[in-house]
Amino acid sequence: MNNANPSTPNEEIVHVGRRILSLEQVVAIAEGASVSLCKEADYREYIQKGARFIDSLLHEEGVVYGVTTGYGDSCTVNVGLDLVHELPLHLSRFHGCGMGEILSVPQARAVMACRLNSLAIGKSGVSYELLERIETLLNLNVVPAIPEEGSVGASGDLTPLSYLAAILVGERDVIYQGQRRPAIEVLQQLDLAPLKLRPKEGLALMNGTAVMTALACLAYHRADYLCRLASRITAMASLTLKGNSNHFDELLFAVKPHPGQNQVASWIREDLNHHEHPRNSDRLQDRYSIRCAPHIIGVLADAQPFLRQFIETELNSANDNPIVDGEGEHILHGGHFYGGHIAFAMDAMKNAVANIADLLDRQMALVMDTKFNNGLPANLSAARGERRPINHGFKAVQIGVSAWTAEALKLTMPASVFSRSTECHNQDKVSMGTIAARDCLRVLQLTEQVGAASLLAMTQGIRLRIIAGELQQDSLTASVAQTLHQVSADCDLLTEDRPLEALLRNTVAKIQQRQWEVCR
Template sequence: MTQPAVNLIEFGQRSLTLEEVVAIAKGAQAKLNRQPDYQESIQKGARFIDSLLAEEGVVYGVTTGYGDSCTVAVGLDLVHELPLHLSRFHGCGLGDTFSEMQARAVMACRLNSLALGKSGVSYELLQRIETLLNLNIVPVIPQEGSVGASGDLTPLSYLAAVLVGEREVFYQGKRQATAQVYAQLSITPLTLRPKEGLALMNGTAVMTALACLAYDRAQYLARLTSRITAMASLTLKGNANHFDEILFAAKPHPGQNQIAAWIRADLNHHEHPRNSDRLQDRYSIRCAPHIIGVLQDALPFMRQFIETELNSANDNPIVDAEGEHILHGGHFYGGHIAFAMDSMKNTVANLADLIDRQMALVMDPKFNNGLPANLSGAAGHRSAINHGFKAVQIGVSAWTAEALKNTMPASVFSRSTECHNQDKVSMGTIAARDCMRVLQLTEQVAAAALLAMTQGIHLRVSQQELCQASLTPSVAKTLQQVSEDFDFLSEDRPLEQVLRQTVDKIQQGLWEVCH
């Protein structure tokens, strides 16, 4: 989320980064490689499929049925209708629809995989996905219905359907019939060539797209939770020496040490010595680098898994036009994304749990070193009727509990389906959807904590237990940003709208968390 804006992303004969997928999701334009030799490399795969048909060769999903129906021969008079039937019978998705941003990420991931030239599709198909992205014509894709192998068949059928002019799209802020939008813009629906329906749908683009977006949010949350921890330490009059560089050199996990360095820089521990009567703060402060650091140290392997999948040909069969081979396999299996997402949701939910514990400490006068209960800013006799952040902390507990509940790994719940052809599946898309939900809940917890710790630091300053001038520029900047939306809570008032606004800013990466 801290990456600079990118306005144009190139596809074809280059590897994409997950940040570039995020940029496309947020509205960047796509540019397909237009070099003649690249176009020829794509067309060669499509021509190879044509030559096999002319020779009456047997190709899965081209001259046969799909899945367990691979033993059913399809006559040459029907092969051109087969891709359309594939897209249509998979039009059974349910649940909420993916957002426009998420659907754009899906389109980018599928375009990038097909642009590798291993799927037997035409250059025209790649151009059409590029056009849809650049006109911001986005398929309406239901979230539910994929078991993650054979890839994301049902959700990706909604992309295939839009290419042929069917189902619905988001366009100009409205959900509209694809045919209506095409007519308005004089766009001719594609007729999918043999293998193109399968190439579009039999892959991991949905789970990979969500993984790219999830990674972006998770790495931002690691920084934000570090900032919140520093603010919690200030609120609690904590011992800043818990984050000492010499201390952390003794346990050299690099991500954990990075988190400790960020907190240390926020606290300026030489100016904020221990000033409570506790030699050691409770674990939710003292061990915060060890908790946040698990995510920080896991991010590199998660990036490797996600970006390798992003830059892979992940449909079936693979078309080797140069060597004239059709290679039947299982590259649609989303096990790496499933593992990355199951791991990420665990580490992110632990951030929610950490902040929940910090919130419990700052609310409770038995543990918060002299602050009012629930961080209420009410004074005098009015303090009896004011309850500060009491209900917000209950909400934090609810959001945290739901996040923790969703950490059950989806990948262990493989189901045998489709006449036991798909008898071991990845559940990668469910894992990714779970991870997105855990991120949402954790961002809600973080939003509540930003408000609460800002209130706590203001209380310390008003009680002359903390000097405003001693705050580091990074913490002072966060306080200033939060205070632009959030007035000191001296009298009870509904906080829903400012909480929602704070969550939105977290998701847009608007809180400055760099030093």
């Protein structure tokens, strides 16, 4: 994964503490927004009560899981009071076994934001100083180098979050100013002393759902845009194929009133200017990948409200164990680290997104094939005359689209059903939420690649119709004309065969940066 710093400065300030955080705010932090922790004296005191309550229990020699006991199945092992201050450091160290790619800087920033917001609820028994340090590191853009593999999603994201705990105490590596460096070296450069974690703080940092929730926030953001982009591409496919705009008529969709599905149909209808200039096809009914596009994209659109609810509720929860009620002086042992809601949301989202990849793949197949594309040249090649036989247009790109779609569809198997009993059967039912979130991001990446190829192909198809005099440029809606102009600025008409990898990568990057103006 890309470990570059957020690409553009972000002047936004996101306030944390005593307020609900939205997933858009997590995305803003991921993209470089500053964080401002609540500074009010009574809020600071509220946070400190939990830390002081833990101290009082130690003074009274009370038994607190993960404070005076070992972790997980080792909860029956008592830890002497002379060792309790070393226990958080050991927790972070023995979990330093992550593998796989390193999370990108935006992803790591999102993780830090999610963990900070959960701890800022004030039910984790941590000090205000700990919250301030995470705030400081975010604002200095010092992020932990977090391997993406190693979490089963309950007892939270222990292994990946140990990398956040580690940099706070000056261990392992950070990404700073585009370089991976030892944490202690960067802390010294910034004149920041390593923290000494208090008795509950290692557990509070690690025993939660921040990694899967952070990735879910970023996934939702990308899926939302993809929903709109796929609608625009479908309108362009309909134009390329001389399709029938009556398939998106408002009266038709009024009798099947799924809100998201109707919204998608409305977007396509507006792009085609159906009310003023309805278009008819040589076929009474277009094939399903055109006619049923609102019903396919609409599944994702209609799922968004519950996906948002699941993600934002988790984001704004205290999700470690035990929960510390500093005001009422209770220690509550439970399972709030369990990531089942995020697991389900990500499994659902990746299914809906992969179906969009499959839809665009089928549209691509139609416009490439002379048996189905209503008179366009094979493979959308613009070559003419004697040059035509040696040019192959988008042929290989369409093969790539098929490969990316197949991989996306393969990943739709729900991760949440692959629970594994682990850790001496203490963690005998786990969520796999982080794996589901990682799967979802991979499906999004593959679908964005399909979207990029489709956008280029439909732009080529519309331009071929215009060149042939079968479509008037001034008949295009402003929205479609703008997309056509934006894409054409990056891509000359494909007349002679040329490598398209760089163009595809650039188009994917613009999709991920939301540069194509498809939102209304």
